[in-house]
Amino acid sequence: MFESAVGDRSAPTLSQLADAGTYRRAVTTFPSLTPVCLTSIATGAHPNVHHIPHLVWWNRQERRIVEYGSSFGAIRAAGTRRSIRDTIVGMNRDHLSKDAETIYEAAERTGLTAAAVNITCYRGPHRYLPTVPGIAPATFGPRRFFFYNLYESDPIGAPLAVRDRAHGSVDEYAAAAGRWLVTRDGFDLLVYYLSDIDFASHLHGPDGVREQLVKTDGSVRALVDAAGGLDEFLERYAVLVCSDHGQTHVDRAVRLQDHVRSSDTVTASNRAGMIYTDAPRVAAASLDPVEGVDATFFLEDGAVVARRRGDEDAALLDEYPLGRERVTAALQNPNAGEVLVSAADGWEFADLAGLHHAGGGSHGSLTTGDSEVPILGVGIDPPARTIDVKDAMLSTLRPPVT
Ligand SMILES: [Zn+2]
Secondary structure (H helix, E strand, O other), rough: OOOHHHHHHOOOHHEEEEEEEEEEEEEEEOOOOHHHHHHHHHHHOOOHHHOOOOEEEEEOOOOOEHHHHHHHHHHHHHOOOHHHHHHHHHHHHHOOOOOOOOOOHHHOOOOOOOOEEOOOOOOOEEEEEEOOOOOOOOOEEEEEEEEEOOEEOOOOOOOOOOOOOOOOHHHHHHHHHHHHHHOOOOOOOOEEOOHHHHHHHHHHHHHHHHHHHHHHHHHHHHHHHHHHOOHHHHOOOHHHHOOOOEEEEEEEEEOOHHHHOOOEEEEOOOOOEEEEOHHHHHHHHHHOOOOOOOEEEEEEEEEEEEEEEEEEOOOHHHOOOOHHHEEEEEEEOOOOEEEEEEEHHHOEEOOOOOOOOOOOEEOOOOOOOEEEEEEEEOOOOOOHHHHHHHHHHHOOOOOOOO
């Protein structure tokens, strides 16, 4: 959709940026789900380093399910205090590995000012209280920090972000924050996350988001206009535009829980599943006949076993973009299940509530459609993996951050 909308210039700002820069496709991490992918972008690492395993996972220390929800809006709709806490604070404060360094921490340790707008991975050195007292605990973000009206480093007077998700007010909030930041040139490094395109793609499918992409283009335009035009914008900033994951059509869903032993714990949603089990091979084998399962992966004596319909062959990993690297890193995450499950084309795994996006779009698997992302650099060489975005951006700062 990005390539098509830039090709026929229906996304005018992205088209102008493409004229000025270099474009390629890049590969994201696995599972190709938002909390995992955004954390990989922000930390420059796969989940073996940052420890965020999935949208939903089993916390072995606390012996409970952690559920981040498929979007902030979904969490609001679900309304559980614990999920809100896990998503907006726990992910950054408790679940994100202390050994990972965020792009904001890296920039600010050298005295630069980092900014984050709406991105779920935001850990930084500054403490923030919520804008509405008592609604959430204190959290730590970069010097400039705007998170769905919940935390704001500076009073920008933007309207509430989450009240009307379907009409795009989340990105409108982001644009208000972005406009404020660019108008003041209030940062050395800005990470600006526009999530409405993912929301629309789940609903309408990846081919049904042209209208939303034009709106998303407008949210990029807001930054350009705040600088006084494209030339002024590009004179001031190097720019990297990318997605955190792809999306593919889904028309069927399966509950993995129905196919494994009841003593196993399944966490699944979108197009990736995990099984927490003391018998990985047994659990993987029990999914051999399940049509919606493309492949299963587990570790045996430290080596990755890749299994499809009863056949075990490591060469299977090479069928996917960076398959070997991504599966190994996902399995080496201490918070991941013992078995990882990647969905077959057109299939989704129902979540704990039995919900899915059949008839729309989804992502999470190892397949190319879920894993490949557009990446466009202006003044930055676009890297081939999203885990290299962090270093690519830091190297453009003056002086460069290493
Ligand atoms: Zn999504």
